[in-house]
Amino acid sequence: MPGSLRDVLVTFFNVTSTPVFVYFLLINTSYLMLIVLAAIQFVRDSRRRDLDAREDLVASPLTEPVSVVVAAHNEEVVIVEAVQAMLSLRYPRHEVIVIDDGSTDDTFEVLRAAFDLLPVSRVVPRQIPTRRQATEVWVPADGRTELLVARKPNSGRSDSLNVGINLAGYPLVAIVDADSILTPEALLQVAQPFVDDPIRTVATGGVIRAVNGSQVVAGRVVESRMPGTWLERVQVMEYLRAFLLGRTGWSSLDCLVLISGAFGLFRRDVVIEVGGLDPDCLGEDFELVMRIHRHMRKARRDYRVTFLAEPVLWTEVPPSRAVLSRQRRRWHRGLWQVLWGYRGMTLNPRYGRIGLIMVPYFWLFELIAPVIELTGTVAVPLGILTGTVNLRYVFVFLLVSHAYAVLVSAAAVCVEEFSFHTYRRWRDLARLLLAAVLENFGFRQLTAWWRVRGLLRALRGGGYEWGAMPRTGFAGRVPQQRRPLAAESAAVAGGTGR
Amino acid sequence: VSAGLAWPALIRDPAAALSIALLVIAVVVAVVVVVTVAERARREAAHARIAARAEPLRPLLLALAAAEDDEVIAAVAPFVALDETTWRAVAPSMITLLPKLRGDTHAAVVSVLTARGVLAKAEADTYHRSPLRRAKAARLLGVAGVPFAVPRLMQLLGDADAEVRVVAARGLGHIGDPVAADALMTCLVGRRGLPARVAGDAVLRIGVPAHPAVVRALAAAEPVRRGIAADIAGLIGAVSAAPDLARMVAADPEPLLRPRAARALGRLGLPSSGLVLRQALAAADEALVIAAAEGLGGLGDRASIDALLGVAGRTSYLVSRAACRSLAEHGEPGRAALRFLAEQDHAIAGEVLRMLDLRLAGRTRRDGSLVSAGRS
Numbered sequence: 099m100p101g102s103l104r105d106v107l108v109t110f111f112n113v114t115s116t117p118v119f120v121y122f123l124l125i126n127t128s129y130l131m132l133i134v135l136a137a138i139q140f141v142r143d144s145r146r147r148d149l150d151a152r153e154d155l156v157a158s159p160l161t162e163p164v165s166v167v168v169a170a171h172n173e174e175v176v177i178v179e180a181v182q183a184m185l186s187l188r189y190p191r192h193e194v195i196v197i198d199d200g201s202t203d204d205t206f207e208v209l210r211a212a213f214d215l216l217p218v219s220r221v222v223p224r225q226i227p228t229r230r231q232a233t234e235v236w237v238p239a240d241g242r243t244e245l246l247v248a249r250k251p252n253s254g255r256s257d258s259l260n261v262g263i264n265l266a267g268y269p270l271v272a273i274v275d276a277d278s279i280l281t282p283e284a285l286l287q288v289a290q291p292f293v294d295d296p297i298r299t300v301a302t303g304g305v306i307r308a309v310n311g312s313q314v315v316a317g318r319v320v321e322s323r324m325p326g327t328w329l330e331r332v333q334v335m336e337y338l339r340a341f342l343l344g345r346t347g348w349s350s351l352d353c354l355v356l357i358s359g360a361f362g363l364f365r366r367d368v369v370i371e372v373g374g375l376d377p378d379c380l381g382e383d384f385e386l387v388m389r390i391h392r393h394m395r396k397a398r399r400d401y402r403v404t405f406l407a408e409p410v411l412w413t414e415v416p417p418s419r420a421v422l423s424r425q426r427r428r429w430h431r432g433l434w435q436v437l438w439g440y441r442g443m444t445l446n447p448r449y450g451r452i453g454l455i456m457v458p459y460f461w462l463f464e465l466i467a468p469v470i471e472l473t474g475t476v477a478v479p480l481g482i483l484t485g486t487v488n489l490r491y492v493f494v495f496l497l498v499s500h501a502y503a504v505l506v507s508a509a510a511v512c513v514e515e516f517s518f519h520t521y522r523r524w525r526d527l528a529r530l531l532l533a534a535v536l537e538n539f540g541f542r543q544l545t546a547w548w549r550v551r552g553l554l555r556a557l558r559g560g561g562y563e564w565g566a567m568p569r570t571g572f573a574g575r576v577p578q579q580r581r582p583l584a585a586e587s588a589a590v591a592g593g594t595g596r
Numbered sequence: 597v598s599a600g601l602a603w604p605a606l607i608r609d610p611a612a613a614l615s616i617a618l619l620v621i622a623v624v625v626a627v628v629v630v631v632t633v634a635e636r637a638r639r640e641a642a643h644a645r646i647a648a649r650a651e652p653l654r655p656l657l658l659a660l661a662a663a664e665d666d667e668v669i670a671a672v673a674p675f676v677a678l679d680e681t682t683w684r685a686v687a688p689s690m691i692t693l694l695p696k697l698r699g700d701t702h703a704a705v706v707s708v709l710t711a712r713g714v715l716a717k718a719e720a721d722t723y724h725r726s727p728l729r730r731a732k733a734a735r736l737l738g739v740a741g742v743p744f745a746v747p748r749l750m751q752l753l754g755d756a757d758a759e760v761r762v763v764a765a766r767g768l769g770h771i772g773d774p775v776a777a778d779a780l781m782t783c784l785v786g787r788r789g790l791p792a793r794v795a796g797d798a799v800l801r802i803g804v805p806a807h808p809a810v811v812r813a814l815a816a817a818e819p820v821r822r823g824i825a826a827d828i829a830g831l832i833g834a835v836s837a838a839p840d841l842a843r844m845v846a847a848d849p850e851p852l853l854r855p856r857a858a859r860a861l862g863r864l865g866l867p868s869s870g871l872v873l874r875q876a877l878a879a880a881d882e883a884l885v886i887a888a889a890e891g892l893g894g895l896g897d898r899a900s901i902d903a904l905l906g907v908a909g910r911t912s913y914l915v916s917r918a919a920c921r922s923l924a925e926h927g928e929p930g931r932a933a934l935r936f937l938a939e940q941d942h943a944i945a946g947e948v949l950r951m952l953d954l955r956l957a958g959r960t961r962r963d964g965s966l967v968s969a970g971r972s
Binding site: 145146148149151153154158159160161216218219220221223237238239240241242293294295296488490491494495497498501502504505508509511512515516519524527531 | 610611614615617618621622624625628629631632633635636639695696728731732735759762763766769791792793794796797800827831913914917943944946947950951953954955956957958
């Protein structure tokens with residue numbers, strides 16, 4: 099082994115070992131703290147569950163109606179069931195607006211047949227500028243089902259949602275993914291903050307869980323189960339830690355910067371004020387919430403963005419490594435896009451906690467984390483080979499770092515068990531606990547590699563093809579090709595916890 | 597990490613320190629896993645225990661829920677006589693059931709809760725230092741609909757805890773005693789103010805007897821009170837509020853309230869409101885014009901149709917749509933006006949007309965199928 103490499107490694111370890119140790123302590127401790135905050139919030143929520151006023155919300159003529167906006171591109175297998183489920187969501191008054199984003203399959207045809215659609219002339223206001231306009235608007239022939247289907251040439255999910263928001267007739271707009279499953283009371287739950295704090299609440303979001311393996315009947319998850327493969331199981335663990343506990347923790351600190359595009363409820367006037375979703379951003383939902391924060395803070399308006407752990411959106415997580423790789427690369431590219439686009443908010447006191455805590459946190463612990471992890475994964479074996487590291491120390495350090503990560507995930511499972519106990523079978527609990535351990539051996543390192551590749555690609559610039567995403571569908575449906583779910587882009591803002 | 601590494605002096609042997617850390621973390625992980633598993637076991641055992649205790653009482657609970665008139669006393673008796681342990685197993689089901697019950701069965705369950713001392717305890721709990729206990733107690737008294745709780749719940753409208761205030765307001769709405777209407781319309785402002793919609797819902801539940809309080813609130817100095825009062829006045833049909841609403845439409849000092857007043861005036865559907873609403877169509881504020889146009893939909897007079905025809909031609913999509921939709925509510929004369937507009941390539945009029953046709957055709961089909969079903 100050349101002496102120069104040895105010298106480089108000695109210098110490298112001398113310079114980096116203490117900062118890396120501190121970094122590792124900080125990142126895992128921050129996750130643990132978020133979990134503790136989430137646990138406190140869940141205890142508070144569960145004690146107040148008896149005070150739930152959902153029935154009052156249903157009965158009240160003062161409850162603001164909601165436009166549910168769905169962008170669909172080649173969703174022929176799931177779209178009818180999804181729309182039926184959305185129309186039957188429990189809520190006093192809501193409409194469903196489906197934007198067929200230039201589907202090349204029978205997405206529109208199956209909708210037309212299922213809902214007896216007829217074409218109508220419809221003037222679509224352009225309160226949000228869009229790249230493509232709706233070319234046709236269809237409504238059910240019965241004249242009373244609150245469904246509207248608009249067709250337009252393909253221009254992407256964000257642009258389609260902007261068209262949908264322009265078409266929306268109600269003051270609240272829910273953005274929902276086409277092939278995800280909402281719990282029947284989800285709309286009521288996610289709208290509650292708009293009733294409790296109508297002046298300040300501008301956006302609310304619900305939690306995303308992985309549906310893989312669960313039993314789905316008639317568009318409803320009847321029994322939640324762990325998926326069949328470890329790759330999916332580990333993602334269940336990730337979603338639990340990041341989407342449920344991470345966001346609840348941030349929300350309790352009033353620092354929520356991400357509402358998943360798969361399921362979020364927004365005040366329509368605010369979304370229009372900020373110009374809708376950015377069609378050029380891979381993390382469009384993250385970007386939208388960041389823009390709302392910036393807009394409201396600049397205008398010195400008192401506002402709230404809230405996350406709720408109870409309204410659940412079930413979505414399918416990638417079942418294969420190739421798809422997962424693509425997804426994680428895309429997430430990280432989107433994360434870079436948003437952070438770079440909003441770099442002016444970093445450590446800027448004008449933006450309060452968002453600028454002083456959240457944005458720096460995302461730079462430090464979400465964007466850079468995989469780079470540090472990957473560097474360690476490469477440097478440590480080199481150090482061992484060249485004899486520049488203390489073997490005993492490295493071994494114990496690695497064990498400690500992994501054990502701490504396991505502790506964070508195990509704590510997440512524990513909180514889930516005390517609060518929601520979603521997985522009823524003992525074997526699923528065992529699998530969840532085991533996934534908390536296994537994700538640290540191989541999965542973490544792989545995702546770090548994919549995320550670094552995404553970051554490098556972002557730094558190089560250039561366009562991005564979403565690519566097709568094979569789906570197994572709910573309830574044993576036939577495999578289909580589709581583009582990624584918004585739930586996936588939602589996770590652009592990291593929150594994967596690693 | 598390397599041989600020459602200078603660690604902080606506090607940690608002379610980092611590997612040993614890390615070994616201790618590893619041991620501690622491993623123990624904590626083990627504890628977390630054990631606690632998780634223990635919680636699962638405890639919960640399942642508790643569910644099984646409660647289910648076993650409650651199961652024999654299920655038929656009695658069903659009998660109570662279905663009891664009418666004279667049967668109520670007989671259905672209540674077994675629950676009053678239950679031993680404390682069994683009662684604790686069945687009480688949560690009964691309390692959960694309460695908001696969904698009406699009439700005799702509601703009264704039956706309330707009588708059981710009264711006999712078991714649950715409501716008396718709830719009333720005592722409204723003085724508890726824990727806000728959660730106060731809120732839960734207030735909710736129970738509210739869903740039980742017991743008039744004796746009204747004074748205490750009115751006091752709780754000024755509670756230090758926001759949640760208690762909200763629950764108390766909802767409770768007063770469930771009880772429906774008009775005595776509380778003024779308090780509900782007053783407690784919207786200040787540091788301890790209620791969300792307007794919560795108070796509004798409660799007053800809506802009180803309904804017609806709340807008219808005087810609503811009319812009084814229309815003259816309040818605070819915009820938040822006038823705003824929610826206008827909404828409620830329209831929804832409960834407070835005809836006596838029409839002059840105040842008309843005054844608000846024309847000249848409320850808070851411009852945001854004028855459209856709400858216009859909408860309320862439209863809901864009341866009084867012919868005498870037509871002039872005020874038509875005048876509002878000339879306002880500069882688009883929101884007011886939209887609300888006035890919507891409001892005119894309920895009146896159905898010729899003058900309104902003419903006024904709406906003028907507004908439908910404006911360039912603003914939202915104003916034009918509101919006017920066309922309003923015309924659609926004016927029966928055949930309104931449809932004729934829409935057809936007139938559509939013939940002149942007014943796209944929104946065409947859109948509204950088409951939707952109207954669909955709705956009518958759908959209704960005809962439904963009526964037809966109902967008739968067929970009736971015949972068969």
